Amino acid sequence: MTVLAPDYQRILGVLEERQPAGQGPLKAKEITVELGLQTTSAKVEGVRSKARRLAERGWLVQETSEMFSASRRPVAVPGAVPSA
Template sequence: MASVLGLLEAKEPAAREAVERAREEVARIAAVLEEAERVLERLVIARKAVVEVLAEPAGQAVDVVEDKPVAAAVTGSPVPRQSGQLARAVLAPDYQRIISVLETEAAAGRDKVRAKNLALALGLEVVPAKIEGVRSRAKRLAERGWITGHQSGEFSAVTP
């Protein structure tokens, strides 16, 4: 009988560890779900606002909004399309730094830069997660006209 109890006691720590890992995974998934719910809520509010605006009669007077200086972006701000009239200050600091590195590299004669070298120049740890983060930001900048993305997966500053 003692050997059966011994076997059960031996298996108990592994079971406790599995339960703890599962709890951690549930907490992580709950955080992901919470963020997804926030995004959904913002989208629903935006859709309702657009529907309300579109439902207004076409001849209704619209208040004129005075031009105000553009505030500097903060981390997490969306990347606007570059129309040639936007200042770099509308971009979040991480995006501004990527453009600065590309301009510095271009001035040094290196027109095309890989994401790994961008991460290195930005002072980030050169690990896949950081490199992919930089690549994602650079692709977003390229898609919106702030930098040039090349077929080879390299990026360069936009030439004026």
Template sequence: MPSVLGLLEAREKKIREEVARLREEAERLQAALGEAEHALQRLVDARATVAEVLAQPPSAVADPVRSAVAGAVVPHWIDGMRASVLAPGYQRIVTVLRSEAGREGMRCQQLAAALGLEVIPAKIEGVRSKAKRLVERGWAVQVRPGVFTALAASAG
């Protein structure tokens, strides 16, 4: 026949294990609750910001397509605009295209080499992407497929 103390010790051990398991579960739930509350607060803040912006009259919102907005990498070229408004990588491309070597037009491989980049497909494609963006925004022209030069009007 088991002793009363032995039975109590076994029961105490079982309850201690249950308490430890429940504490771990409570900690896990507390962490999940904190994450959910954080996500909820971000959504509430976002909704409030959107409501604030939508409450402004339409005239208060600038035309983002044609203006040189801070942070815009390649704004649309406007008469008198200087290349200094461009991000440094784009400024370098425009400078090379305006140079004597770029006047007749340059292929992206030549342009990459003139920029001091490694002439590998990844770098050439990066230059091609930037050159095409300069064409789209009026800073350069594509004189033949794959051949770019600076726009004469933007040479200032």
């Protein structure tokens, strides 16, 4: 996860913490609150934009247009030997 910028790591961390507890996906506004940010439209839209980018790259799952959850898809690690 260290390949991600700190803001992206924090978003991913919020959603990964929920997964073992069986908690469902979050809206961008809820992620914003969990990050301790103000819920102004600018902050929420910034989090939503970052979460969408994480989903496009396979780090998160975009459940609906508004809901995001942690992905359990394996992510390629540079230099790692693929298993057969």
